[in-house]
Amino acid sequence: MTRGWLVVLGVALTATLPARAGNLQVTLRDQTGAAVADAAVILRADTAGMPVAGSAQIDQIDKRFVPAVSLVPTGTAISFPNKDNIRHHVYSFSPARTFELKLYSGVPSAPVEFPEPGLVVLGCNIHDGMIAYIYVVDTPYAALSDREGRATLEGLAAARYQLEVWHPRLREPAIIDAALDLGDAARALEPVLTLEPLPTAPPPLE
């Protein structure tokens, strides 16, 4: 008798839960077979809605940007705390966000807003080899690929999506699949990217 009641309860609870959301695992390789890390894997759909903008931070530590690669939604405000004893001078020529900012040690500066989607490349006017990449994305479904080239996008509503990959060594965003139907299952894809040689450092400001 008790077991009967439990079964009814179990069924009732399951019926009120939403359909299981899908996920997509993407593993990226380049034309040599090497895993592609630090790429932005992006899903677009008309139904996806806009991501929630917040704030982020890119430190300068020992003449490097930390983190070197960031993924943020459009509208994010990024602050650039200088944790070195010496000054830095960050700049970008990227169309998505062109700016320059003098950053003196221990002096807080106003955050910079990133309203437009795109890849933003940062350099330091004073120091060699000081480069950062910011992917500014206008979809809530985006993730960075790890050292194995793997990115997982979860909580996907059933829809038709466009799958894109961004990377500094891609001349333009790579559209992997313009009509990817994702349901509530788990899917895995292994696209191969054709990467250009490593770009030279951003041109100097002066």
Added chain:
Amino acid sequence: MSIAFRFVTSLLTVVLAGALTACASTPPATVTLYDRLGGAVTVQAIAARVIDGFATAPDGARAFDRVKLPRVKRGLGEFLCVLADGPCHYSGDDMKVVHAGLNISEREFNALVEHLRATLDALDVPQGAKNELLRRLAPMRRDIVSAAATAPPGDDG
């Protein structure tokens, strides 16, 4: 008015006009330290050689670690030009701000001055101009050398 009076007035006017014109004419051009150093070509060569030589020298490598040198050479060239009364504008930050946090020691600063002396000699800058330039640079020591820096080279600031 008598003709004589008018004649004298006219004469005075002409003389005064002549005198005033003479005063308004360009005075002899003054020679600047910039000129005596050798002008743009030499000053730019000084900046380039000093930075190239010092940035790779044992006493200079630390402070110039991973620094973009072309920009520094340009800035130093502008700075020396302005210091020597040349026709330039210095677009960089002041020396104190530029060197803040670098922990430049007396030893490192002295080594730079020696590189500068050697460069001026190599470029055949006349002794008088050389000494004058060094004299004008001397007060920069206060802005560049860190009071806290007592560590020998190799110690990261």
